[in-house]
Structure formats: structure tokens, C-alpha cells
Amino acid sequence: MLEFRNVTKAFGETVAVNGVSLSFTPGQMVGVIGRSGAGKSTLLRLINRLVSPGHGEIVFEGSNVATLSGRDLRAWRARCAMIFQQFNLVNRLDVLTNVLIGRIGTAHTLPVMLKHFSAADRAAAGLALDRLDLLPQALQRADTLSGGQQQRVAIARALLQNPSLILADEPIASLDPRNARLVMDALRRINRQDRITVICNLHTLDAARAYCDRIVGMAHGRVVFDGTPETLTRSAIQAIYGDEHDDDAVDENLTSTMGASLVARAQPELVAVM
Numbered sequence: 001m002l003e004f005r006n007v008t009k010a011f012g013e014t015v016a017v018n019g020v021s022l023s024f025t026p027g028q029m030v031g032v033i034g035r036s037g038a039g040k041s042t043l044l045r046l047i048n049r050l051v052s053p054g055h056g057e058i059v060f061e062g063s064n065v066a067t068l069s070g071r072d073l074r075a076w077r078a079r080c081a082m083i084f085q086q087f088n089l090v091n092r093l094d095v096l097t098n099v100l101i102g103r104i105g106t107a108h109t110l111p112v113m114l115k116h117f118s119a120a121d122r123a124a125a126g127l128a129l130d131r132l133d134l135l136p137q138a139l140q141r142a143d144t145l146s147g148g149q150q151q152r153v154a155i156a157r158a159l160l161q162n163p164s165l166i167l168a169d170e171p172i173a174s175l176d177p178r179n180a181r182l183v184m185d186a187l188r189r190i191n192r193q194d195r196i197t198v199i200c201n202l203h204t205l206d207a208a209r210a211y212c213d214r215i216v217g218m219a220h221g222r223v224v225f226d227g228t229p230e231t232l233t234r235s236a237i238q239a240i241y242g243d244e245h246d247d248d249a250v251d252e253n254l255t256s257t258m259g260a261s262l263v264a265r266a267q268p269e270l271v272a273v274m
């Protein structure tokens with residue numbers, strides 16, 4: 001269980017996250033939505049301590065991650081795999097090595113720097129790539145892959161961390177609808193099969209509705225909605241996006257391509273367990 005207890009984070013005069021209290025049940029897939037600047041990225045970065053809270057506690061399995069330092073902080077970060085909008089792969093390295101980099105938090109740094117990976121690590125990387133349908137690309141340079149493929153490499157790298165949590169910050173914002181669907185399918189599959197908690201910032205309501213167990217809506221640093229996709233009513237959407245709610249604020253383009261029926265066609269076994 002991960003718990004935010006009255007957490008506030010300000011950058012100068014800007015209060016990015018304001019008095020947030022939230023509990024994340026293990027194994028949930030949670031979508032965080034809100035306007036640009038609502039505090040979504042800061043919320044995620046507070047969890048793995050890329051930023052530290054000004055006030056409040058972030059408690060995981062009984063310990064306050066806000067106070068971790070040194071080795072304990074590194075160990076905590078290794079348990080929180082992060083997926084970024086821009087993939088953050090090392091372009092000049094091959095796909096397999098990029099995935100093996102996921103071992104950095106748990107293995108000794110020097111062998112990783114020298115690319116001396118154990119046979120067990122290589123096998124784990126191969127399996128992770130296979131799960132993401134990328135084994136044929138294992139020896140290609142990362143920058144020869146499409147954006148969607150690169151993001152799935154980033155997910156395979158995350159798996160090598162054996163994470164308790166996957167934190168995905170706008171993972172599909174740079175992708176076309178087909179690749180967005182493949183990436184969200186992969187995150188959902190891993191969430192279901194491995195029982196890894198996934199917390200995912202999304203800029204499309206439809207992706208949040210189609211893939212998440214729970215949606216957290218933020219506005220001006222506060223949580224203004226917290227519920228299942230079914231309870232995300234028009235008035236809840238207004239509370240999250242405000243009266244100016246328009247097509248710029250919420251990308252409805254993916255509505256037609258990412259609706260549940262299409263998800264069902266793309267991933268029947270996924271819908272069976274939803």
C-alpha cells in the first residue's frame with residue numbers, strides 16, 4: 001500500500017501539489033488526469049523522490065519515503081520504475097543493452113557500465129523483450145525503432161527492475177493511436193499478469209477510461225476526482241478541466257480509436273480479465 005498523507009510541494013510561489021491524501025492499493029492501474037500544470041508529473045515524481053515534498057508523508061509499507069536518503073533512497077527508486085513520454089533510451093546502444101540497464105538499481109554499477117551482464121540477466125532481458133513482442137529487434141540500435149517500439153523497450157527495461165510500482169508519465173503523448181494502444185495494452189497486461197501497481201499520467205480521457213481501474217483527477221494541485229471510470233461523469237470532468245473544457249484540454253481524437261470495443265478487438269484476453 002502506497003499512501004499520500006496531506007502532501008504539499010511548492011516550487012517558489014507555485015503550489016504544484018496541494019494537500020493531497022491518496023491511497024494506492026497494490027495491483028491497481030490508476031490513471032491521473034488533469035489540465036497542463038495541474039500537478040500530475042509532480043505527483044508521480046514525489047513517489048520516486050525525483051522531487052521531495054515540502055509537507056506531508058508518503059508512506060510505502062510502513063516507511064516514509066519522503067525521509068529516505070543514500071542507499072535506502074536508491075533501493076526505493078529501484079522499486080519504482082519510471083516510464084517517460086520521450087522513452088529515455090540510450091540511442092546508440094542496442095535494444096537488449098537498453099533493457100539490461102534496468103538492472104542498474106539492483107546490480108553493481110561497474111559491471112553494468114562495462115556491459116558485463118550475467119547469463120541470468122540476459123535471459124531475463126530476452127524474456128521481457130519477448131513479452132513486449134520485441135525479441136526480433138533485440139540487437140538493433142534503439143534509435144532505429146519506431147516511437148511505439150521504443151516505449152515498449154522502456155517498459156521491458158522497467159520490468160528488469162522487478163518493480164513494485166510502474167510510474168508512467170504521459171507514456172503515449174508522443175505516439176499515434178495504434179502505437180498508443182499497443183503501449184497501453186502492454187502496461188495493462190503487465191499490471192494484470194504481474195500484479196504491479198501502475199500509476200499513469202494521461203492526457204486522454206478515453207485512455208484512462210479504457211485501461212484504468214481508477215481515475216484520479218487533479219486541478220490546481222488538488223485531487224478533485226477519485227473514482228472508477230464509470231463514475232467519471234460530465235460534471236466530474238468539468239471539475240477537473242473547468243468550464244473552459246474543450247478539445248484542446250482533452251484530446252478526444254483517440255475516442256474513436258481507443259474505445260472499449262476496439263480494445264476488445266485488439267486484446268480479447270485483456271478484456272476478459274477487465
Ligand SMILES: Nc1ncnc2c1ncn2[C@@H]1O[C@H](COP(=O)(O)OP(=O)(O)OP(=O)(O)O)[C@@H](O)[C@H]1O
Nearest residue numbers: 011014015016034035036037038039040041042043
Ligand atoms: N521543477 C520545477 N520548478 C518550478 N516549477 C515547477 C517545477 N516542476 C513543476 N513546476 C510547476 O508546478 C506546476 C505543476 O507542474 P506539473 O508538471 O506537475 O503539472 P502537469 O499536470 O504534469 O502538467 P503537464 O501535463 O503540462 O506536464 C506547474 O505550474 C509547473 O510550472
